[in-house]
Amino acid sequence: MPGRPSRPELLQGTLDLLILRTLLPGRNHGHAIARHIRRTSEDLLQVESGSLYPALHRLEAKGWIDASWDLSEMGKRARYYRLTPAGRKHLAAERSKWEALARAIGLVLNPAEQEGQ
């Protein structure tokens, strides 16, 4: 019986975005994707395997990425994922949705101090 989950570190939906972005320069496998996200976020974002793999399967099912087995740099079998053309488009769309959302929330948190109530 799994214990009490503390509330999610990551906001729902952003993980897909981070994974797709990580795959933009080229193919990669799950473990390395998680590592890359952790490192580029300066250890702020830690993607656990219980979030990572369901997300990868989800993205593959939707056709944003495709996968094939290969060997990792360490010589272990690993599943390499790659952005599909559709995934590339989707990434661009999700990215601007994120920018818009972050900006909107920023507006509420720090309003532009217009006059007129």
Place this chain on the structure above:
Amino acid sequence: MPGRPSRPELLQGTLDLLILRTLLPGRNHGHAIARHIRRTSEDLLQVESGSLYPALHRLEAKGWIDASWDLSEMGKRARYYRLTPAGRKHLAAERSKWEALARAIGLVLNPAEQEGQ
């Protein structure tokens, strides 16, 4: 039987933050809180009542806000909410959590282009 929900506009957890922030200058009622969020976000964020009221009850149950009945500017009965001292602290904490998260995601989306892999 409720229909198919399109995916959430808002990311999980952010609504609480927006509500608390809206109450920072002073007390307000639900309808007006939603209106304020919509306006200050330039209509990007639309909080529906099915999200709003559960969130208000949740925040009240946690002790971040308290409530009393009164009359709105329009002469209708309305439930006015006010930040508690604990809520004020919680807002500050949530706010910096949001800033950190947004920054972390920004780092992954637009890495700082350091040399070295």
Place this chain on the structure above:
DNA sequence: GGCATGATATAGTCAGTCTACACAACATTC
């Protein structure tokens, strides 16, 4: 009476992240 508006509320659905485990393959070491 009928209708629009302001305001609060709840039921039920669903997506997605979390914790906690499990497991396979290989290398190293004793």
Place this chain on the structure above:
DNA sequence: GAATGTTGTGTAGACTGACTATATCATGCC
């Protein structure tokens, strides 16, 4: 050859919280 560590993938189950849809009530107005 047994134990151990590392790399890598995976699943089960719980939980949170936002969504759609709908209901209710009061007031003002024609």
